[in-house]
Amino acid sequence: MHVVANAAMSADGKLSSRRREQVVISGPDDFARVDALRASCDAVLVGGGTVRADDPHLTVEDPDLRAERREAGKPPHPARVVVDTRARTPPDGRVLDDAAVSYVLVGESAPEDRRTVLRDAGTELLVAGDERVDLAVGFAALEAEGIDRLLVEGGGEILFSAFEAGLVDELSLFVGSLLIGGRDAPTLADGMGFVDEFPALDLKDVERVDDGVLCRYAVE
Numbered sequence: 660m661h662v663v664a665n666a667a668m669s670a671d672g673k674l675s676s677r678r679r680e681q682v683v684i685s686g687p688d689d690f691a692r693v694d695a696l697r698a699s700c701d702a703v704l705v706g707g708g709t710v711r712a713d714d715p716h717l718t719v720e721d722p723d724l725r726a727e728r729r730e731a732g733k734p735p736h737p738a739r740v741v742v743d744t745r746a747r748t749p750p751d752g753r754v755l756d757d758a759a760v761s762y763v764l765v766g767e768s769a770p771e772d773r774r775t776v777l778r779d780a781g782t783e784l785l786v787a788g789d790e791r792v793d794l795a796v797g798f799a800a801l802e803a804e805g806i807d808r809l810l811v812e813g814g815g816e817i818l819f820s821a822f823e824a825g826l827v828d829e830l831s832l833f834v835g836s837l838l839i840g841g842r843d844a845p846t847l848a849d850g851m852g853f854v855d856e857f858p859a860l861d862l863k864d865v866e867r868v869d870d871g872v873l874c875r876y877a878v879e
């Protein structure tokens with residue numbers, strides 16, 4: 660499986676404010692780039708924190724991109740994946756609607772009643788790990804479902820875990836021209852953080868997009 664991470668951050672490295680509400684950091688050209696990136700992938704993955712904060716839809720907006728996918732024999736939208744150990748995703752969340760296939764990666768510890776709620780909402784449940792979803796196991800389960808190219812859109816906890824597990828092949832990072840600040844605001848890589856063996860990034864390309872900068876890295 661090839662894994663691409665994508666995020667938009669402020670010039671001080673924040674994905675959102677301390678309120679953890681969605682902050683629009685990308686401009687129109689960057690959102691169009693992300694739409695095309697989604698269209699190039701088999702699935703788009705976010706953490707439960709992002710679902711709770713943003714109620715995202717994670718679909719492809721541009722009808723031409725959807726038509727291209729159909730012509731290639733694919734569904735119009737990639738699958739959506741939520742990483743949610745205890746199956747707390749609300750069944751009426753936009754990420755679980757019938758626009759596309761939805762998977763929830765849960766832990767063994769997910770209560771049976773919550774699993775039933777999600778299954779009844781038409782969601783495919785994949786069990787990976789116990790007290791916390793094991794992303795390596797979860798990504799392997801997704802690969803077994805036919806997902807060969809996966810986009811990880813965040814947030815900071817999931818991105819950290821994906822980097823820590825050595826699962827990310829590429830990173831696209833839009834750096835917007837604003838400051839958000841706040842010691843409790845989410846950053847590109849939260850979790851416990853690294854104290855050594857810092858993941859090294861190989862800068863492949865830099866481009867001015869909207870009023871910010873798009874950096875593309877390979878992960879070494």
Ligand SMILES: NC(=O)C1=CN([C@@H]2O[C@H](COP(=O)(O)OP(=O)(O)OC[C@H]3O[C@@H](n4cnc5c(N)ncnc54)[C@H](OP(=O)(O)O)[C@@H]3O)[C@@H](O)[C@H]2O)C=CC1
Nearest residue numbers: 666667675679706707708709744792813814815816817820
């Ligand atoms: N600017 C941008 O590009 C983006 C910004 N965001 C912003 O990021 C914020 C949300 O990020 P954040 O709060 O970090 O939440 P995340 O979306 O990263 O989700 C974190 C949650 O995922 C669950 N989880 C399960 N397994 C793991 C694992 N192995 N590693 C890490 N997490 C795991 C945990 O909940 P549990 O234990 O219950 O399963 C955890 O609390 C929001 O403010 C959102 O707006 C989000 C995406 C992109």
Ligand SMILES: Nc1nc(O)c(N)c(N[C@@H]2O[C@H](COP(=O)(O)O)[C@@H](O)[C@H]2O)n1
Nearest residue numbers: 667682683684685713715716717718812
């Ligand atoms: N690329 C990008 N730029 C920003 O400025 C953002 N705030 C985000 N957020 C991500 O996009 C998701 C929303 O997706 P939908 O529009 O609902 O499909 C959100 O959940 C974040 O993952 N991304």
